[in-house]
Amino acid sequence: NMSAEKCLVIYESPITCEYLDEVYPEKKLLPSSPFAKAQQKMMLEHFSKVIPYFYKIPMDKKKGEDVSGLEAELKEKFAKLNEDLVNKKTKFFGGDSITMIDYMMWPWFERVEAYQVKQFLDGTPELKKWTELMLQDSAVKALMFSPDAHKAFFKTFLDGNPDFDYGL
């Protein structure tokens, strides 16, 4: 169907990952076992509950509100992720090599400094080690933005006028 091909637009990063895995099977983002695949998606569901803190803490802070409760909750979430790595005894969240779940979580950790939540990684040595390993990955290195770039974009966001083209 030509018209379907012409407007082939895929959005939402986990959907895109699975599409890429099917269309370009050389280098897989997901593990091959159906259960391991399901586990990655379940981990992502859990992680999706962490993301709102990245926005809520700086936004409430800007409004002068008390964010200590939110900060304690985020600290607990990071501690839980650290514990997951300890229990798994693996370097990455899907095993000893990097997989989809790591790439889906990474963008938030790239922002810890810009979003003023970096200090909550204290006391999570395994999670910190994971961020260091992620920083050595070639895809991460090729695509990452500096903390300053994140800060500058996030300022436009907090000011209510997000510059989505920032840094492009």
Add this chain to the structure above:
Amino acid sequence: NMSAEKCLVIYESPITCEYLDEVYPEKKLLPSSPFAKAQQKMMLEHFSKVIPYFYKIPMDKKKGEDVSGLEAELKEKFAKLNEDLVNKKTKFFGGDSITMIDYMMWPWFERVEAYQVKQFLDGTPELKKWTELMLQDSAVKALMFSPDAHKAFFKTFLDGNPDFDYGL
């Protein structure tokens, strides 16, 4: 890994669907084309924005609040789904046979009466026709609850004490 097998628990219905498709390939829930598969998941993302209305309208109504704005929005969402079927020119949302997206959307349409939003299907003839076709599906027939059962469960929910075992 024995311990992994022993605690093989999968949750979240789209994750479960994909797992089942991989493990029991005889009868597929998803289309085989990678793009068609991605489309189903994107449709589901859109549909996930409809679900909160099913809760918010009856809950706000119970509190005596004005729900006319929410009702108008839900009506618009149903009209959009109707339009999707008109544009696709297919009986179901993924083509002329039933696929994952239909099963993922269906439980909400099974509840339209119990959740007092059935009247918003007026003026959406294609969507109504879809609900009638869904009611003829053997899996839907085998697993559905009556409007009265949904009503009785939803009452326990609205009263703040949901009986999750209702009807089991």
